[in-house]
Amino acid sequence: MNLSRPALLTDHYELTMISAGLRDGTAERHCVFEVFARRLPTGRRYGVVAGTGRLVELVRDFRFDETEVAFLRETGVIDAETADWLSRYRFSGDIDGYAEGELFFPGSPILTVSGTFAECVLLETLILSVLNYDSAVAAAAARMVTAARGRTLIEMGSRRVHEEAAVAAARAAYLAGFGYTSNLAAGQRYGIPTAGTAAHAFTLLYEDEKAAFAAQVAAQGKNTTLLVDTYDISQGIRNAIEVAGPDLRAVRIDSGDLSVLAHQSRELLDSLGATETKIIVSGDLDEYAIAALAAEPVDMYGAGTAVGTGSGAPTAGLVYKLVEVDGRPVVKRSENKATVGGRKLAVRRHKPTGTATEEIVVSQGMPEQLPHDRALQQSYVVGGEPAALPTLVESREHLRQCLISIPWEGLKLSGGDPAIPVTIVPAG
Amino acid sequence: MNLSRPALLTDHYELTMISAGLRDGTAERHCVFEVFARRLPTGRRYGVVAGTGRLVELVRDFRFDETEVAFLRETGVIDAETADWLSRYRFSGDIDGYAEGELFFPGSPILTVSGTFAECVLLETLILSVLNYDSAVAAAAARMVTAARGRTLIEMGSRRVHEEAAVAAARAAYLAGFGYTSNLAAGQRYGIPTAGTAAHAFTLLYEDEKAAFAAQVAAQGKNTTLLVDTYDISQGIRNAIEVAGPDLRAVRIDSGDLSVLAHQSRELLDSLGATETKIIVSGDLDEYAIAALAAEPVDMYGAGTAVGTGSGAPTAGLVYKLVEVDGRPVVKRSENKATVGGRKLAVRRHKPTGTATEEIVVSQGMPEQLPHDRALQQSYVVGGEPAALPTLVESREHLRQCLISIPWEGLKLSGGDPAIPVTIVPAG
Known part of the structure; x- marks a missing residue:
């Protein structure tokens, strides 16, 4: 049940980028964006994915009505071509990601959004607002x-x-x-x-x-x-x-x-x-x-x-980054060298006892699957249509099990390193 | 423009209190509630009142529709009498307070809500949500x-x-x-x-x-x-x-x-x-x-x-306290002795140069008015009807003037005492 219209819960620059990209056709290039945290809040040992269930409903309702398009036109945010495009907008791409209640660590690709540049970049602000707030609350609440x-x-x-x-x-x-x-x-x-x-x-x-x-x-x-x-x-x-x-x-x-x-x-x-x-x-x-x-x-x-x-830690520090354009990995060069381009798949590795030991994240390839590995991504939206999702009670139980699975140091309240390391394997 | 229905943005206990109070008639007693901060966030020298303009619209739209009443009945939150009362609910009391953009300090009565116990207590959660968040942001933004x-x-x-x-x-x-x-x-x-x-x-x-x-x-x-x-x-x-x-x-x-x-x-x-x-x-x-x-x-x-x-400081620390019942001042006895019951009026005292020196807050009486005093409260809602309010641009200019008026130490970013003291004068 969404109570407000989500389309304008969006940063101005998403629309100016779309305007510019529609003029020369680049806005139609196939892109992959990923949501991840570069680091956890100081001293925290895990993050908790939360908000994706809420997000899927908001994405479904993300349309521009006449009043909204007129506002954007009148204030000069968009040109006529973009107005026309927005009035027909409906996300038609795919969204995959970690389950609600899943733990995450620095570099975990918790949400992957793919489609044209324009349809994906338009969702950036809303996706980050929902995940950054809900995940911040869930992580604090899990510690309590x-x-x-x-x-x-x-x-x-x-x-x-x-x-x-x-x-x-x-x-x-x-x-x-x-x-x-x-x-x-x-x-x-x-x-x-x-x-x-x-x-x-x-x-x-x-x-x-x-x-x-x-x-x-x-x-x-x-x-x-x-x-x-x-x-x-x-x-x-x-x-x-x-x-x-x-x-x-x-x-x-x-x-x-x-x-x-x-x-x-x-x-x-x-x-x-x-x-x-x-x-x-x-x-x-x-x-x-x-x-x-x-x-x-x-x-x-x-x-x-x-x-x-x-x-x-009132916000989870999640960012939304373009990682692939028409199959080519891309990365902002001036930042931390650990950033790796390309669409990524992730598994969590466990001991035979069930204790998690590591997360393996592979760019543009399939992670090797060992006997106690668990694939971390599921479908949220397929071709614009919401997929069937776990109930909130099921997600709650999932988190409970995840917290049982991490090494016991990961549950300490005192500051320390992430509970398990994330190994990111570049493409090629 | 309110985009969601505000009535259920409310804590469960507001409704159980109303249920209990309606049974014996005490819910109809005339009450005065006040919003104030016991202290500012550590090191901050002033607070900024923000959100009241937004709040007045939400109070105007604060009604329970059939679905909401049915939800409360089915989940056992309220009894039949309360359901009937809620379905007719419309705030009919008065709301006075500091202007948006006004500065506040510990003890400043920034909002005063009067009416029956039931109609006033019902607004507690929403009032605090709006003022706590918006004021927290405004204070941080003003420092920037x-x-x-x-x-x-x-x-x-x-x-x-x-x-x-x-x-x-x-x-x-x-x-x-x-x-x-x-x-x-x-x-x-x-x-x-x-x-x-x-x-x-x-x-x-x-x-x-x-x-x-x-x-x-x-x-x-x-x-x-x-x-x-x-x-x-x-x-x-x-x-x-x-x-x-x-x-x-x-x-x-x-x-x-x-x-x-x-x-x-x-x-x-x-x-x-x-x-x-x-x-x-x-x-x-x-x-x-x-x-x-x-x-x-x-x-x-x-x-x-x-x-x-x-x-x-992601929340402003504002509380909503019952200070008067049928004209009698009330106060929670076990708390800080500085808390004073009774409805309060406030003026800010200034030097002839315009520099603020002190805030005078008088319980159940009129503050003495000196030549450079400024009364701090205005009408927001009268008999349930919203009063005319300043525009957001006018409120912005008001804050700018207020920040000019406080002693220069009050604008330092480093930690310290509130920019001016608040003197609270008890009733009698």
Whole structure:
């Protein structure tokens, strides 16, 4: 379900390049573009491919209506020939790439777009916007899931990021293994379970905390979460159990030293007979804060700002580069010499135990396939038509399996090298 | 022009609170919520209010259609009474706040929302999403504008952020004083001038650089910008002038040590007679990199990633807090004691020379007005109806004037205290 028209979510220069290329016919040359990261954010050991499912729908809807073409004409961005071409535009090429939930490393060709220069270059901005944001969120969220060691995570960062980015962030966090989101649009669009009960404002609305808790329990029953830190946490917990009884599902603590408070709260709940009542903590949690609570009696984490902003790496650093023109490999000469032209195929190599050891990326050829290799690319779009894709739940399971497969050092939160090396084999 | 339906861009708990409050009537209590920042991002000296113009349109369109209500009912988020209430929902309260382009500091009440609890709490998530993102971008962009010392800036970061966030970022950067954006949707929706000519891919598409330059000049004339760093920059500049002649408008350099390259390129251009040809530089520029180029012969900067991601502060830290219920000030007791309940009015105090000295914020009362004080709040929505707002160009000029008015230390890029203090006067 796309809610906005994607065609103008595009950089001006994509259209001036098309205008120039259409005049002399070069815009019709067959090209291959690849999306990859030159490096991971500082200290990160893997990236997570996310957003491709969303992207395929946007590519399908990428058409210019009369108003958009008129805007481009009137502002002088395009000439008459380009206006005519755009009004008939529909991507008719192929898109292949790594599955959503797949890990990537510097040089992994995570998306390959082939077709004429014009039809492919036109998608550059949108492709990078979607993949850079969603992958940044998914990578940060995956680290939080690792840090949570099996405890459930709730994504609640919508208010910290652009309102539509929030929906994409909820999707990427769920892909990464979060259990719930607070974002209702993500629930509607993607079927992600949503969660939420009450804010401090609800408690402040009533004469006292007990009245607020009573109103909440009257509406939602005991299977709810009472927020106990509006005034005094110990008294809040006593009030919660007094009002809801020891069968209350959960309390939430959103401030203070969560490590100390979780411990004290557990003891107090147990002393009140609420031994099954869960403790949910929230408040500026990132992967490090979550890891620091591993030994505390916490049942669930709410994470917000750090999810939607990529926990220090708000964009994934993915670029979209022309690698082939009419079958000829091309490369920008002045850049890092490691860049290799030509369309690439990739496999991930594993030990017989299933542990990944290396990624092999071959330009203009087939990688040798060893027994435990896994080919990394799948079809997303064939001749302009979207291919059948895994569900979001399947992609989520795929990522879970990928994270099991990397060497254990790759799951450390501390800074270090990529979990596995990528070997790029040039053409010829 | 809103392109998506905003009602579900909302946290689940806003609706469970409304459900609970409607059962006992408390949801109809008259409330005042305020948006403010407890602190600025580390080292920042001011915040910039941005997004309110966008927000007012979203509030106007904030309605629940049948599909949305059905989704909320079927998933058990709301009960039947709340479903009925939501299907009739339309914000009927008042929204006041600081103008777009106004500066803010810790404690500045930048937005005040009043009405029933239910109608106000429902807007919390959307209000914070819009203001947190747009203000984060505007503050970073304003620092870049200061660093550029009058030279023109082009926002070209769309590909680094969520595709819809990119449009909001272009708007916020223009508000902050950028001259152009690469984002076409921002051009269409907000009338912001767009710019762009060609990427490295365009040069790679042709047999050689001169052929690519010739194609671009044939399409766009000499009043274009040739990207000269695909192969060798010196040869690129020679090729550019050979093809376009010394009247070429500009060359762009997107890689390498821009300081050295700008200097060498200026000398080379001058030696080729292209003394009027401008030099545009781009490539991971933030406010510090821009400042470092102040003495170099650069004419224009292209800034991308750092703009859309807030240059290290991707969210503005704004919160939405209930401060008054039926005229009674309320405050969450366990937090920082500096928090003051009650609806607040704000003025900025100035020296007779026009330099700002202090912000005075009074709870439940009128600030004393001295001769050079300026009241900071204006009407955005009155009784549910949007008020007349300044244009984006007017808001841009307002910010420019505000930045002139703060003490000069406030414009330093280095870390430090807020440019002026905020004095909050409690009620009574």
